[in-house]
Every structure is written in C-alpha cells, then in structure tokens.
Amino acid sequence: MSSRLAAKLAALWRLGFAEATAYRASVLVWVLATSLPLISLVLWRSIAEAGPIGDYDQGGFDSYFIAAFLVRQLSASWVVWDLDRQIRTGELSALLMRPVHPVLHHAVFNLSALPLRTLLAAPVGLAVLLATRGIVVADTALLLGLAIPAIMLAWALNFVTQLAIGCLAFWLTKAAALYDVWLGAYIVLAGYLVPTSLFPAGLAAVARVLPFHAALGFPVELLVGRLSVAEALAGLGLQLGWLALLGPIAAFAWRRGLRAYGAFGA
C-alpha cells in the first residue's frame, strides 16, 4: 500500500471516528437494537435449566450468545441506509466529486465507527458476563487466531451485501426496505436467535452453507471453541466463496447504478 493511500485512509478514518463520536447517542441506540442475542440468551438458558438441549447446556448458551452479541457489534455495517439516503437525496454527488472511491469512503467510515461501538457495547456485555456463567472461548491460540479473519470476513460479507442492495436505490425509491427482507432471513438463519446446529437436521445442513451463517454463526462457533481447525478453515473458505460471489455483484450494481444516477436534488 502506498504511503499516499495510507494517509488518505487515515484521514478518512479520523473524520469517520469524529463523526461517530458526534453521533454517539445514535450509536448507542444501534448497540441496544442489536442486543437481540442477549434476549435469546435469557430465553434459552431458562429452557436449558432442566437439561442440555442438543449439545448446548446453560453455559453453552451463555457463551454462544455473548459471543454472538460481540460478533454482531464487530461485524456491523449500515452502508445500505447511508447509500439509500445519499442516492435518493443527491448527497452522493459530494462523494463523487472527491478523488477517493465512494465505496472506500463508506468502508473506512464504517470501520472507524466500530471501536466506539464496541466501547459502548462493553458495559452491556460486561453486565451480562457478570450475570451469567461468563463466556468460554476456544482453547487454542490457533483457533482464536482464526476467529480474527473470520470476524473480518463476516464484516466484509455484511458490507458487500448491503452495498449491493443499497445500489438498488439508483433505480428504486426505497432500497433500504428490501434490506429488511434480507435482515429477516439473517435473524432466522444466521444463528442470531438459535444456534443453527439446533435446527432440524435437513434445515441445519442448508442454513450452514448460506451467507447468513457465514456472517454470524460461523465466527461465533469458532470463537467459543465449537469448531475444529479443519471446520474453521472450511468455514473461512465458505466466507471467501460468498465474498467472491457477492463482491462482483455489488461492483456491477455500483457501476451500472452510476450510469443511472440522476444526482437529483443536488
């Protein structure tokens, strides 16, 4: 990476971080809005009081959902809403006039808000940690190390999916509404409410190869030590595969979208 590009990324990062700080109240609302795994945690641990469900006992649920909350914060993206608004109102024009790719701008702004988001989520997570038996994580450095790229790829998957759907705003009035459909499937199939390994066998097999699981359930299971090294590598491969499929779709939608862009209201 050239030093010029690095300087530009750093400058975008600083501005993004400053913006996130200015919007800290709404960031906190986002954190609370994505605390669904903690509600699942309370539900499942009370169901598991009588005995383990599948291969999850109470402690297993505690670990899984605390990790799910954490991964959700670290992999969060909101580019679909930003893009939808910027395209509809013509705000995108300002980004298009800068010699930095608008997608890169969004990616860096997104990432620059994650530290603050994690910081604001920390007290919530800590309270849950103290109220439960805490989290048990993978016991080898290798598995923990693999969790890092898994979480990064989970973020990339969320970002690219949102980018592709957000680009539909070049043609549709409300593309963000379409993302709600994706989000509905994500909540059910990603392992957000229920670990996918507890699904009925046939459904589990399907759900575990879909991008939803790759964007949440997989890094969570890896983090709490439910996967072998071979399974972890297969999961990373699956994440890369989905990225290789969704990335070009998003790039295509962006390029075609710019041709259709009306820069209205601008």
Add this chain to the structure above:
Amino acid sequence: MPERPAIALERLGKRFRVHEREPGLRATLRALVRREWVEVEAVRELSFTIAAGERVGFLGPNGAGKTTTLKLLAGLLHPSTGKAEVLGFEPAARRPEFLRRIALVMGQKRQLSWDLPALDSFELNRVIFEIPKPDYTRRLAQMIEMLELGAVVGKPVRTLSLGERMKCELVVALLHGPEVLFLDEPTIGMDVSMQLAIREFIRDYHRERGATLVLTSHYMDDVAALCDRILVIDEGQLRFDGSIAELVRRIRPLRRVAIRLDRSLDPGARIELEALGDLGVSEAPRLVLDVAPARVPDAVARLLALPGARDLEVHDAPLEEVMRELFARRGPGEGE
C-alpha cells in the same frame, strides 16, 4: 495552433426516465400495478467550447437543462448521447487526476460534515486532494481572512448561518486550487451583502488563478458581475452564445433614451415622439423613449429640442427586463 479548449461538448445529450402519475388515491393504486414512464430530454445535442480562463454563465428558465449540463461536465452524470471533454478528460470516467483539477460548488448541497467543524472537512480534503502542506496553510489562511471566517471554521457546520456555510463550502471546494470551477446557484437564498462578498471572492479566485468559471444562477447580478460570456440554454438546447450586451440587444433590440423635463409634453410633441419609438414614461420630470438603434440620433436631437430638456442618457434595456422576457416563455417552478 490554437490552444486546446478547457471544455468541449459535442452533440451532448441526456435523457432521464421518470415515472409520472396523476394525483389522488386511484392514480396511486393504478401506479402500484403499472407505472407510467416518461422520457425527459434534459439536454439535447449541445455543442460548444469554452477556452481556458473564460468566465461563462448559463442562463435559462427553470428546467431548461442548465444544471444538468453542469453535472454532465463535472462528471456526476453519464451522457446519453454525444460526448464532453473537460481538460482533456471524459468527465463521467471521474479519474482522480481529473477530480483533483476541478471543483463543483452547489448552493443547495454540502460537502462539509454536518456535525463537525468545517476545519475537519478542510483537513480531509488536504489529504485526499494531495494538497502540499505549505500551499494548504497559505491558501486556507488567505481564504479565512478574505471571507472573515476566523470565528466560524471551528464551530460545527450545522450551527452556521446559510451564508457562513456557503463561504465554508467555497473554501472546501477551492483549497486544491481547481483549474475549472463549476458553480451551481452559489448565492441562492442569500442576502445582498453576502451575495456581494461571495461574488467578490469568486472574482478574486479567477483573477489570481486564471481558472475557468462556469456558473448557473438565477440572480442576474451574479452573472453580470462574474461572466463575460453568456450561454442561454432552453429546452436543453443552446439558444444564444455571446456577451451580455449582445444578448440584451438580441432580446430587446431597442435602445432606451431617457431625459429629464420641466413640464409635460404637449400633444404635438407626443405624436412626433410616438412616431420615433415606444414612449414609456412621459410625465415630468422624466421621459423614456425606446427606439431602434438607427433612430437614436433622431430621437436624441428631437428630445434635446424640447424645452427644459437635460440629463440625456442612452442605454440598453435593463438586464432584469431582458431576463424576465427570456424566462417568461416558460412557466415558473419546474425543477431540473
């Protein structure tokens, strides 16, 4: 060999597909099932060139295609037909080398981060436009002084007045020293003194850098003060290309001869003057006569012969009247 123009358009055209429906519930329900699309030709086969350093104003009624043309030249829109070239680049390709040499200022849109001080956005532009630090420091200090922004740039942008914000928008657009500056309604909604300050600033920038200016504005004064060449665009087509004086003579070919009088005209003199041209005001102490250019000498001689005549003036029709006439051919309020 003539110098390559800064801007060249060749049969440039832009069509939009917009959907259209009647107001009301029934039409809304029908639009759910079947949308009706209408093709709008915002710009049609526009061809012209602009030399480096020229100051050009786009004039025309609302919805005439001025802003669309500006956006095509800045690279925000892809042309439907024909081609445009700015500084040798195809604008819509938006290459970084191109974007570093131009700027677009939109009176109704902002580049600045809303909840942060303008200085933060300036600093971002310093890095992404690769402005050398000494240049940045010097230009910023100079612009802050000229625009009296010292107390303003450290406050969150959302707390600034419209005029202060627009000044900051100009700074952020000019920090990298663009060679071509596109301005879309830069003084919209501002009071007169703010308009003057902004015009003055833009003129200085042009004088200092020799930049090419392309401007759209509804304020005639903006155009008169900033542009020495006018392009009238209407219904997406070029209707006029020349100086303001030529435009005035084209639309209102009559010259205006004005004089002060002690007392009102007698009927005989009135008939004589009405034969020469259009008699506007004719009550003492003022008389105004619009005449064809060839008849100016006759009119002047006749008017000066009136008893007590003094302070004779001959000039073109006022620009505002010309513009009213130019815009009156289309209804107001159509967006573009």
